[in-house]
Amino acid sequence: MQFDLTPEQVAIRDAVRELCRSEFEPHAERWDRQGEVPRAAVDCLAAQGFLGMAIPEEWGGVGYDARTISLVLEEIARVSAALAIMIAVHNSVGALPVFRFGSDAQRRRYLPRLVSHQLAAFSLSEPGAGSDAGAIQSVALRRGDRYVLNGSKNWVTNGLQAGIYLIFARTDKAAGNRGLSAFIVERGAPGVVIGKPEDKMGLRGSDTVALSLEDLEVPAEQRLGEEGQGFSIAMSMLDAGRIGVASQALGVLGAAFDAAARYAQQRVAFGQPLTKIQAIQFKLAEMERRAQCARLLIQRAAWLKDAGRPYSREASMAKLYASEAATWVTHQAVQIHGGYGYVKEYAVERYYRDARVMEIYEGTSEIQRLVIARSLLKDGVRV
Ligand SMILES: Cc1cc2nc3c(=O)[nH]c(=O)nc-3n(C[C@H](O)[C@H](O)[C@H](O)COP(=O)(O)OP(=O)(O)OC[C@H]3O[C@@H](n4cnc5c(N)ncnc54)[C@H](O)[C@@H]3O)c2cc1C
Structure with a gap:
């Protein structure tokens, strides 16, 4: 195991540190007070490639390894933990699953936006299913070439701003953990009702919302991975x-x-x-x-x-x-x-x-x- 950073990692860490000190540090306290990290902060990170950290270059990302991503997130969190979680969720549990489990058609459709400007959200938790994710009650019923989703999700980080949501729902009631599937849902899809942001103790600049799924129709080609793989x-x-x-x-x-x-x-x-x-x-x-x-x-x-x-x-x-x-x-x-x-x-x-x-x-x-x-x-x- 190599403890020293490579020259490239040092350069990336120092650049992001400087960016955070000059662009974000002066505002982080206000973001907390006002309960909002402005879109401009995300755009500023996007311009440097930080929305595509986990995505290989051939798919438009910057293809950082896990250690480099860790360094970037640490630097952002030093000035604003709220901004850091928005970027962390987007990269690790938003964009990366689309790359890792998506078909080529899904990658072509979603990755260009995700690496350049759109935030992603990851919606696993529900009012009655947090630690026990296998207890998810939201259902996705197959109807021909689409699924119809109904249920309640909560605690969705980036839920107000996201361009796409990765939503987990039950496709098989009897199959326990193996009965869950993942779906890519676009912002504004009819049937997704976004709740008001939670009034949190901390990370107040990062939005966290509930989602209500009301006869949300999702084309089958927007299922991520296999049925039951969620x-x-x-x-x-x-x-x-x-x-x-x-x-x-x-x-x-x-x-x-x-x-x-x-x-x-x-x-x-x-x-x-x-x-x-x-x-x-x-x-x-x-x-x-x-x-x-x-x-x-x-x-x-x-x-x-x-x-x-x-x-x-x-x-x-x-x-x-x-x-x-x-x-x-x-x-x-x-x-x-x-x-x-x-x-x-x-x-x-x-x-x-x-x-x-x-x-x-x-x-x-x-x-x-x-x-x-x-x-x-x-x-x-x-x-
Ligand atoms: C600010 C914020 C942002 C979040 N963002 C997201 C997000 O983007 N997407 C998402 O899907 N979720 C998100 N979550 C949800 C988060 O992952 C859950 O809150 C967490 O997993 C705990 O679930 P719970 O709140 O239902 O608590 P519970 O599961 O009800 O747990 C309550 C307590 O019981 C303990 N407990 C439960 N089961 C066991 C066990 N078997 N053994 C020992 N102890 C146990 C827990 O450790 C905890 O102390 C977010 C939450 C917060 C607060």
Whole structure:
């Protein structure tokens, strides 16, 4: 496993870092306050190819490997976790499945828009089916050359802005997980009713909506993969998505650490800067330890993915560890700021709220532990 970045990865990381500092950082607090990341921010990333990170060049993308995608998402999340999740969802669980499981006709039809300007959304969860995705109730009934979809989906990231939605529905009531299928649904299709955005604790700039499917007709050629393959498509895409969420968590915790370290150098208590106090030094040391552990787990999962080896367990470990590290580090960053950490004037207040959901979406921490345990019990310890 190679720890050093390649010169190309360094160049991409530095370029995206500069872009984020100049174009997004000055506005991230306002996006949170106003509850909206403007379209211009997505367009700015699109212009640099960041909507096609996981798509090969011959299909119009920039064809980055998993490690490079991770670096880009980390940099975006350092300034805006909300923008980072919009881009992460689009790339890992929106555009990538169309490339990976789509027919050539589907690739030709959808990839040009997805790599250039349209966001994608991934709609698996339902009011009664989150961790237990196999409990999905939305149905897709085959009627000749089309399917008719009915049901309720929720928690759809990018749901307000997306150009296409990947929607999972049940094509066979009796077949459990094997009874789910995936469909590509275009924005504006009659029968998709978009709900109002959720009023969230954090990631307030990223929209999250419910979708109501009301006799939504989807041509059979817009089914992604085989009938009954939906669950396995969703799970395999979530593996890639989890490296993305872990990278997002690493970005937020990095920003929180920097803010806390800066503040601790300036703030004087009992006649000395906070950094002279051992209790504060220990907090900073522990933050750095967790950041480095998270980075190593992410690098390993990305390396395995790039090598074409199984990486589901490692992606879960990276997501589990990095998200829990992010909630811990942001918590401590608020603590180091004292009362100032509790007001919106200081960015750590936003980081703390943003980090919390990373232990919840794309599989809760409990579900990551299940994935890791099942993999361990099946395949044993990997060295
Ligand atoms: C901001 C946000 C954005 C999201 N974006 C998307 C999206 O774009 N697309 C999408 O499809 N979904 C999305 N989700 C949904 C998200 O993936 C789910 O919320 C998550 O999977 C948990 O499901 P749930 O909320 O139904 O909780 P539940 O599944 O009801 O879980 C409740 C609690 O029980 C625990 N639990 C459940 N089962 C077990 C078990 N077997 N063992 C141990 N503990 C268990 C859970 O860990 C959790 O602590 C988003 C959610 C949020 C909050």
